[in-house]
Amino acid sequence: MEKVSQIIHVAVKNLFNANAEISLSRPDAKFGDYATNVAMQLAKSLGRNPREIAGELCELLRKNDEFSEVEIAGPGFINLRISAHKIASDLDEAFSQNNFGENNDGAGKTVVVEYPSPNMAKPYSVGHLRSGNQGWAARNLMLATGWNVITDNHLGDYGAPFGYWVLGFRKFSSDEQLASGGIYELGRVYVAIRAELKSEQERGDDTLAKEAQDWLLKLENGDLEAVELSEKFNRISLEHIHEIMGRLRISTDYELGEKFYVERGKNEVAKLLESGIAKRNEDGSVIVELDGFDTPILVQKSNGAALYATTDLATMVYREREWHADRAIIATGAEQVFYFQQLAALAKKIGVKTELTHLWFGVIDQLNDDGTREKMSSRKGVVLMEELLNVAEAKARQNTKGEKITDDDVRKIALGAIKFTDFSQDRRTNILFDWDQMFSLTGFSGPYVQYAAVRVNKILRDNADVSQAAVGENYDFAKEKDVLLKLAEYPEVVRTAANLLEPHRVAQYVYDLAKVMNRYYETTPIATDTVSQIEKSARLELLRKVSYVFAHGLQILGIEVPERM
């Protein structure tokens, strides 16, 4: 596709001395293989009739042997056809260079991608499923477009939750219970103390709330007991997070949590106060006024303790200074959109050059009994990641029928189902958590694509020893045209998905490819006895490309292709 765009670009330049952005679309097959509306775009700037422009362009394009058919249609569309054989040889050429689908748009630039950054106070819940999925996909898209990528798990290992933990632990738990319950015991006391705090607040009291804040302050001041408790709790929690991330098959290069940035953050705040950018309120809290915002950003609490803006401030500074980050991509929920707008404004105000991209995603909803939707919350009962993974694996295994498949393959299928669901829609759209849909193994789903890939791989494996004949001009690829056209789209899909950080485009693409492939497979024998040597060679080569693109596209989404399923 890039090649076709380039040809048209040059033609436009030669004819009209204009630099046009060529957008190619894939119209209905009866119109052509590709279509462009450049003529209509140029009409305004050139002050000419679009059909006239299209006519001149067509005349020139017809002379190019790339196209088998060039036509004007409607108000000035140009429809193009390319012979299947030509597409096949263009693809051969594209594949002969390494890394089909990838590009170097980000060459020489460094990006920090932050995910899944779970709250350490509670067991890993589906509340952090999307930050892991979307963050991991963003990482892969950045890698595929040539960026130097640094990944960082910005752990929620600090802040008010710590105070709640300590209070809850002392009130409701013991060392014995903690030893046996681990993270689930910590989660239990966290929930219990939150309830207690809420009822206290309703009574108009704040004794416990103050006590929780005091513990946080003690921790900041290096109080031995506080430090010891913090380390104990965090160790338990981190172990759990690693286990879950391992099962999700995601990882990060760094785990610089909020705690890492507390001292640094306070130093930054002190500097801001000194330079007059920040100001201290009477109650001791510190704020920065931001242009265009009614609400200033609070960078230090009234009791002197740090909060998220304090640590995030230091995080931005650190990433620029230590990692020379040109860009930072932070995967968190839609609830934080406003805050990150403030943070970006703050960064700009203090001269941080790193471009801040808030990779936000919609909330996870649950269905109420009356059919309405509501955000999943601990009050309503969250689903834990551990449970989600267990159920998904059980369901995948149950579907294996007679096939003997390994535990590893079962896990790949389970993850394929869970992750693909996240990418089946725009990341900004709220997702409805529905057990059936989450584990869907048919239709527009991960396993559907995996299945298509497995079949292709099986054919390739079974025919690994088939001797290759030179295809050359001896085969027209007519039956393969749809598959070839679909393959040719891939690099553009990756580029767009990366530019917009919209991995659902890749999901849609691999699904379409699977569909085209299944259809092809249904009608065309690939390596049976009835197929000639030339056909066999041509078709197996096509399958090798399809197999590569399946694996590559799914890999971007964090999904692997099983051996069997």
Next chain:
RNA sequence: GCACCCGUAGCUCAGCGGAUUAGAGUACUUGGCUUCGAACCAAGUGGUCGCAGGUUCGAAUCCUGCCGGGUGUACCA
């Protein structure tokens, strides 16, 4: 109140300026396994794209207003 996001088939969602029939999955109806794996394929039923204006050769797509839902709006993250 203000800001942001969202209202598209029964349900879950794509499409976000282009081409006589607005797509997919699911659900429902029907057909296809002695032929490289049926987690598949083929066909059908199903939509005043929330409502009303406007811009444009062309609007589900852009603008304005209204209605409905969600999220946020400094000491949670």
